[in-house]
Amino acid sequence: MSSMTNIHTLFGAEEFWVVADSEQFLNKCSNQGLKTAHITKVEALPRNSIIFSFSNSAAKLTLEIAQATPRKRSVFCAAQVFEPSLSCASYSLNLLLNSDFKKALKKQRAVLNMLNSYDLFSVTGNGSCGRVTLLPKAEPYALIAEDVSGDFIHSVAEFFEVHYAHMKPQEPCPFFFSGELNISGILTVLRKPNPMLPEDMKMKLQQLSDTLSENGGLLTVVENKVTSLRTGNGEYIEVLKMAAGTRGLELTEFAIGVNDEIAPLIDYKMNSQLNEGVGGVHLAIGDGSSGYHIDFLSPAANVSPITQ
Known part of the structure; x- marks a missing residue:
């Protein structure tokens, strides 16, 4: 402990x-x-x-x-x-x-200010290279110090990330991402059993998680659609397609983590919600209901505004 x-x-x-x-x-x-x-x-x-x-x-x-x-x-x-x-x-x-909550909340405010000040960003670092465009009315979800100054109950994830979610497929996605991310691990969420998914889906995702934690991986996204996930000399795009349910391979989340303190302690084989808050970037597919919600964690990626 x-x-x-x-x-x-x-x-x-x-x-x-x-x-x-x-x-x-x-x-x-x-x-x-x-x-x-x-x-x-x-x-x-x-x-x-x-x-x-x-x-x-x-x-x-x-x-x-x-x-x-x-x-x-x-x-x-x-x-x-x-x-x-x-x-x-x-x-x-x-x-x-x-985790340093005070530092994380302060960093959330800085990230929030950056995201609200620009609409075009580059994602770089540790083999990652991508570009993010935000819609004019896109609103990020964030937690700042004022939100915890009184009484509260918050999900642990809210303390350690600023994110955009595409909850309703009939509405425009608030962000667009294209590029490649160097992946250290994944998280998987299924809120209730779904008989439409293959019986061995959980096992396949666990195997993928183990392989990624040991070898890393490269995630390729073209205009918000995941087109490839390579790790351990294998291609896992079909596993993702089967796992993600009706939302398919389209992105449902773009997030920036702010919990720098936990980076040396993370075990990416653990399917722990705390992992996604680590400093860096993560993208996700799926809604967690019709199929798995799968986060792709890229802890060494940096987001910077493109000003010209």
């Missing part, structure tokens, strides 16, 4: 609790000296809390309790839609406790 050198950047000197629906996870946290509570045994959230849900029912209960808790500062980790295992949750908590 962590030495907790950075958690004070969110909660200050105040105590915090780890809340979850897994006794095994809570026992492990208690053995590390952390205060813990089972989500089914609390009527209100602690003043400061880090919450892990290992099931959809626990996630629903968490939000119900949060609504009934007037004073709260909570970071919510929906482990069940990524990987609800003890090892992945412990890994995610370690990254979270080592």
Whole structure:
């Protein structure tokens, strides 16, 4: 577990609790000296809390309790839609406790200002080369210091990335990307079982994740459509096409990560939501419902405005 050198950047000197629906996870946290509570045994959230849900029912209960808790500062980790295992949750908590929230929120503001000031950007660094164009009315999702100055409950992802999402396929995508990204890993999300997907899809994506974490990969995108993902001397475009559901190979997200502190600690074989917040860029396909939402993580990529 962590030495907790950075958690004070969110909660200050105040105590915090780890809340979850897994006794095994809570026992492990208690053995590390952390205060813990089972989500089914609390009527209100602690003043400061880090919450892990290992099931959809626990996630629903968490939000119900949060609504009934007037004073709260909570970071919510929906482990069940990524990987609800003890090892992945412990890994995610370690990254979270080592994250500099204050620095990340400050960087989000800087990224937000940059994105709102220009509409054309280059993506470079570590073998990546691409171009991003933003629509005039595109609005990025971001979290800044004012958003956590009072009471709140936020998904952990909100603290560590600025992103554009294309939620509704019938509407124009707010961004356009073309180029190549050097990929260190992927994340996969499926919010509920989908019988239309191949039975071995989860296994194939795990194999792809392992191969990428060991060898890296090169993602090619042409006008918002993924055309290639090569890693370990293999081409995986057909796996992506089968996994992504009705949204296919069209991009559904463009994001800039701001959590620089976790870079030395990341294991890209872990399907942890914390991984996507690392400094750099990630793109995604899929909606997580009709098919998998798949994030392609390029931690060494930099985004810079094109001014001429």
